[in-house]
Amino acid sequence: MCLGIPGRITEIWDDRGTRMALVDFGGATRTACLAYLPDASIGEYTIVHAGFALTVVDEAAAHRTLATFRELGLLAEELGPDPLPATPLQSTPLPAEEGGR
Amino acid sequence: MRYLTEFHDPRLAATLLDTIAATATRRWTLMEVCGGQTHAIIRNGLDQLLADQVEFIHGPGCPVCVTPLEMIDRALTIAARPEVMLCSFGDMLRVPGSTTDLFTVRAHGGDVRVVYSPLDAVRLAEAHPDRQVVFFAVGFETTAPAAAMAAVTARRRGLTNFTMLVSHVLVPPAMRAVLASPDNRVEAFLAAGHVCTVMGTAQYEPIVAEHRVPIVVTGFEPLDLLDGVRHAITELEAGRTTLVNAYPRAVRPEGNPSARAMLEEVFTVCDRPWRGIGMIPASGWRLSPAWSQLDAELRFDIADLTVAESADCHSGEVLQGRLRPPQCPSFGTTCTPRRPLGATMVSAEGACAAYFQHRRLSAVGGGR
Numbered sequence: 001m002c003l004g005i006p007g008r009i010t011e012i013w014d015d016r017g018t019r020m021a022l023v024d025f026g027g028a029t030r031t032a033c034l035a036y037l038p039d040a041s042i043g044e045y046t047i048v049h050a051g052f053a054l055t056v057v058d059e060a061a062a063h064r065t066l067a068t069f070r071e072l073g074l075l076a077e078e079l080g081p082d083p084l085p086a087t088p089l090q091s092t093p094l095p096a097e098e099g100g101r
Numbered sequence: 102m103r104y105l106t107e108f109h110d111p112r113l114a115a116t117l118l119d120t121i122a123a124t125a126t127r128r129w130t131l132m133e134v135c136g137g138q139t140h141a142i143i144r145n146g147l148d149q150l151l152a153d154q155v156e157f158i159h160g161p162g163c164p165v166c167v168t169p170l171e172m173i174d175r176a177l178t179i180a181a182r183p184e185v186m187l188c189s190f191g192d193m194l195r196v197p198g199s200t201t202d203l204f205t206v207r208a209h210g211g212d213v214r215v216v217y218s219p220l221d222a223v224r225l226a227e228a229h230p231d232r233q234v235v236f237f238a239v240g241f242e243t244t245a246p247a248a249a250m251a252a253v254t255a256r257r258r259g260l261t262n263f264t265m266l267v268s269h270v271l272v273p274p275a276m277r278a279v280l281a282s283p284d285n286r287v288e289a290f291l292a293a294g295h296v297c298t299v300m301g302t303a304q305y306e307p308i309v310a311e312h313r314v315p316i317v318v319t320g321f322e323p324l325d326l327l328d329g330v331r332h333a334i335t336e337l338e339a340g341r342t343t344l345v346n347a348y349p350r351a352v353r354p355e356g357n358p359s360a361r362a363m364l365e366e367v368f369t370v371c372d373r374p375w376r377g378i379g380m381i382p383a384s385g386w387r388l389s390p391a392w393s394q395l396d397a398e399l400r401f402d403i404a405d406l407t408v409a410e411s412a413d414c415h416s417g418e419v420l421q422g423r424l425r426p427p428q429c430p431s432f433g434t435t436c437t438p439r440r441p442l443g444a445t446m447v448s449a450e451g452a453c454a455a456y457f458q459h460r461r462l463s464a465v466g467g468g469r
């Protein structure tokens with residue numbers, strides 16, 4: 001019940017005085033109650049727990065965080081190229097791919 | 102929309118890993134509080150990638166795992182009554198009580214339903230006025246707002262056949278309990294980001310100040326977790342104890358004010374025993390007196406049950422970070438997700454289930 005991933009609000013309606021929304025999680029859609037997000041609007045991303053939207057994902061903040069990561073990368077390059085090979089995070093899916101081909 | 106997938110970007114992950122490696126002068130012990138984060142760490146192998154810099158201690162943040170045995174037994178007792186329809190999250194069905202589980206009660210004719218949202222239980226109560234519908238409300242600050250709204254909706258619709266068995270738990274008192282333990286080794290916390298979407302960040306300030314421990318509010322994607330680690334290590338290496346919000350796209354300092362107001366209206370803080378851990382003062386929510394008509398414990402006479410945990414299950418030590426799941430003698434042998442001995446093997450957020458799903462093959466077969 002706690003594995004909240006962001007989904008996109010695609011529809012909003014009123015159910016007997018309660019704001020409800022349809023939320024698209026990359027293809028799978030769920031109904032969510034918007035009672036705690038009175039200002040949420042269609043197109044925004046939200047995190048849903050137990051059928052309730054709890055927060056709107058702030059896209060600008062997401063971009064700022066990613067920009068920080070990229071700056072860290074530039075910094076590392078300036079300090080000298082890192083001899084480490086690609087991380088296993090990247091290579092994890094590879095064995096399966098190799099096996100499949 | 103693309104920015105969402107970027108939080109999985111392997112190149113940026115490599116950057117963060119390099120930064121962490123360059124910052125850490127020793128190995129630090131971090132606790133990720135939330136079971137969802139435990140699964141993400143194990144699934145992505147972050148503990149292995151950071152083996153030289155970080156020892157992860159897995160925290161007690163699995164709501165299903167810490168729901169006290171006597172609460173499970175109360176749910177089982179209520180569910181066995183002929184007039185009752187007991188509704189719960191799917192995870193709860195296979196959690197072992199002291200003698201049986203909800204799944205078995207259902208197999209023997211009990212009316213046990215899985216719901217996705219507490220509002221579904223309210224709808225069932227409306228649709229079945231001849232049944233006593235009981236919602237088994239478990240979970241942390243992330244799920245409690247949903248239960249609070251179910252109570253409000255049931256009252257608004259004048260339902261008299263809807264009650265709740267409430268066993269909500271709170272994260273900050275559990276973090277205090279971990280820190281107060283004489284054998285505590287946690288040097289910094291990755292705080293559960295989604296709890297903070299509701300409660301905000303201010304409640305961690307006193308913990309940081311009193312225990313001189315950095316707390317980093319952290320998200321759930323691989324890059325979020327690496328960034329949480331980066332912040333924690335930066336603080337530790339600098340000898341600073343600060344509260345950091347590393348998940349600003351989802352967490353505002355004030356949390357969700359309307360959810361907090363509703364929680365305050367419907368629930369009161371209470372002492373709560375945690376399964377495997379024991380009593381933690383002021384660590385739970387129960388219905389406040391104004392809502393006692395909705396309290397299933399009052400509607401149904403539940404005798405005080407004395408209960409004992411299976412002696413073969415070490416989930417208490419797992420939940421307190423004293424034992425890693427593979428070190429439990431029952432792990433993967435007499436205890437598997439199909440036949441779990443403890444709640445930590447059942448839940449999608451339990452640490453034993455995380456290791457079983459993502460590490461069993463490498464442990465047994467020696468890797469690929």
Ligand code: SF4
Pocket residue numbers: 413414415416417419426429430431432433436437441442443444445446453
């Ligand atoms: S592996 Fe099973 S028996 Fe061992 S601690 Fe985990 S849940 Fe309990």
